[in-house]
Amino acid sequence: MSPAKVLLLVISVLLLGVTSSTFSQPTSFDRLNRNLLDIKAPSERVSGVPGSMRISNSDCRPYRVREIRSRIINIVIQEWAYFGFSIQDQTRIQEPRGRASKARPRRVRMSAEEAARIADSIGGYWAATPDSGWILQRQNDSWNSRGIGSRWRNPWSAAFISWVMCESGLGEPSRFERAIAHHTYIDQAILAREQGASNAAFAAFDPGKMPVVPGDLLCRGSRPAYQSIAERRTHLGTGARTHCDIVVKLDEASSRIMVIGGNVRGSVTMKLLPAIPDTNGMLKPVPYNGRVIFAHLKLKADPVSANAFELSPTFNAMSCRGVQPTAAMVAANLTVTSTGPCNQ
Numbered sequence: 001m002s003p004a005k006v007l008l009l010v011i012s013v014l015l016l017g018v019t020s021s022t023f024s025q026p027t028s029f030d031r032l033n034r035n036l037l038d039i040k041a042p043s044e045r046v047s048g049v050p051g052s053m054r055i056s057n058s059d060c061r062p063y064r065v066r067e068i069r070s071r072i073i074n075i076v077i078q079e080w081a082y083f084g085f086s087i088q089d090q091t092r093i094q095e096p097r098g099r100a101s102k103a104r105p106r107r108v109r110m111s112a113e114e115a116a117r118i119a120d121s122i123g124g125y126w127a128a129t130p131d132s133g134w135i136l137q138r139q140n141d142s143w144n145s146r147g148i149g150s151r152w153r154n155p156w157s158a159a160f161i162s163w164v165m166c167e168s169g170l171g172e173p174s175r176f177e178r179a180i181a182h183h184t185y186i187d188q189a190i191l192a193r194e195q196g197a198s199n200a201a202f203a204a205f206d207p208g209k210m211p212v213v214p215g216d217l218l219c220r221g222s223r224p225a226y227q228s229i230a231e232r233r234t235h236l237g238t239g240a241r242t243h244c245d246i247v248v249k250l251d252e253a254s255s256r257i258m259v260i261g262g263n264v265r266g267s268v269t270m271k272l273l274p275a276i277p278d279t280n281g282m283l284k285p286v287p288y289n290g291r292v293i294f295a296h297l298k299l300k301a302d303p304v305s306a307n308a309f310e311l312s313p314t315f316n317a318m319s320c321r322g323v324q325p326t327a328a329m330v331a332a333n334l335t336v337t338s339t340g341p342c343n344q
Helices: 065-082 112-127 133-146 157-168 182-195 229-233 313-320
Strands: 008-011 086-089 202-205 217-223 241-251 256-264 267-277 283-285 293-299 334-337
Touching: 065 112, 065 157, 065 241, 065 256, 065 267, 065 293, 065 313, 112 133, 112 157, 157 182, 157 241, 157 256, 182 202, 182 229, 182 241, 182 293, 229 293, 241 267, 256 283
Parallel strands: 086 267
Antiparallel strands: 008 334, 202 293, 217 241, 217 293, 241 256, 256 267, 267 283
């Protein structure tokens, strides 16, 4: 395959063919070699097997500010591919609980083989999260008593975000406070904006106040179900059940924002969030299925290309290797191009 030839990878599954359930393709796409994408696999941060796994490396490498946003995007896309391209479409209205359609596919329980394959990756996410050794030990106890198919005892979505930021170059707590719960760094972003903390990587805004771009975070709360930053402001420093995802693409044509987060149905998953144009023509997330995005964490870093999603090294490698899209990679007429030499 000629390196100069531009290859088009067209994902042709229409949105109408997708439900709000999560789907995964049968096989994953391996992480790239470090010479193609300089990302240290999370599995390299732990040693041992499930049942005796332990943290061996928690270091974060520094990177230049102008690289951070692109690194965040490329990292989460690679992890999404490694976990199997799961997608959850939240742009479709779900039926009330208890009245679900019989035709809706049931969630398939993860096999023991798949649980074993991703165990050290999730362990690596925890390794990049301060004071999380006890969580890994708790999981070891669960594996020993219940088997490798045992689900993670502690939700790992904040650990996933913490690892992404660590691997992106935001290792200093003053820049991003990695933690086992999302509310810790949400509060940091709220205070950073109010106090003008120049070193903090994120500043918190109510949705619609600033343009949402790839590399930013969108956050919601469930307990409490926050409607605005002002509501969270009254609870700063206290625990709350919250969740944040990383923006990877804006799809104006379909009025949706594509985000990727961890521990969504036990996987690294893309969500398709409904959105509307704001007064400046930029997409603003709107409530979906009883959930509200209450905080937009704006990354203070150089911008990237609007098609950074399509130009990611992972999609380049897929295109070069002739990997075809699957039903889980749902996006209407999304075009992915090969952008570099096919020496994968």
